[in-house]
Amino acid sequence: MVLFNAEDKREKLSSGKTLDFEETILITKGHHLWSNRSHKMMEILEDTNGRNDFLLAPCSPETFQIMYQNPEYHPSCFENLYTNLAAFGLEPDDVPTAFNIFMNVQFSADGKLTVAPPTSKAGDYVLLEAKMDLIVGLTACSAEQSNNYSFKPIQYEIIRAQN
Numbered sequence: 001m002v003l004f005n006a007e008d009k010r011e012k013l014s015s016g017k018t019l020d021f022e023e024t025i026l027i028t029k030g031h032h033l034w035s036n037r038s039h040k041m042m043e044i045l046e047d048t049n050g051r052n053d054f055l056l057a058p059c060s061p062e063t064f065q066i067m068y069q070n071p072e073y074h075p076s077c078f079e080n081l082y083t084n085l086a087a088f089g090l091e092p093d094d095v096p097t098a099f100n101i102f103m104n105v106q107f108s109a110d111g112k113l114t115v116a117p118p119t120s121k122a123g124d125y126v127l128l129e130a131k132m133d134l135i136v137g138l139t140a141c142s143a144e145q146s147n148n149y150s151f152k153p154i155q156y157e158i159i160r161a162q163n
């Protein structure tokens with residue numbers, strides 16, 4: 001998931017600011033997602049799985065070439081995001097590090113990163129509250145390793161605030 005301020009798209013989701021202000025790399029219920037301008041973009045109200053990643057960039061064609069030695073075309077989060085965000089005047093270079101909901105990235109004491117199968121189960125969800133008007137980019141990841149080699153649709157619902 002990536003976020004942009006609908007009023008000024010140069011303001012966008014920031015992994016660095018979020019990890020800094022929340023003082024953790026494990027972002028879950030009770031934390032906020034912060035922008036590059038140090039504003040709260042969303043609050044995580046519920047997270048039934050509780051394991052998310054905010055370190056890794058959206059997978060792209062290069063991810064499959066460089067990491068997985070796959071020279072063939074492969075769909076990717078990055079392509080899904082920039083092709084659909086183009087309707088909002090956003091370009092590929094605008095796409096920030098995504099908040100990777102349910103992605104299970106493990107790290108060892110010496111800093112080694114590995115992508116493990118998600119711990120989420122059917123029915124798990126996150127409930128996010130927008131703190132500003134947002135453009136939200138959402139994609140299901142097409143990297144085999146991130147999904148335990150099993151691809152399933154994701155669902156989302158937009159709940160309007162009661163005023």
Ligand SMILES: [Zn+2]
Nearest residue numbers: 059077141142
């Ligand atoms: Zn992906």
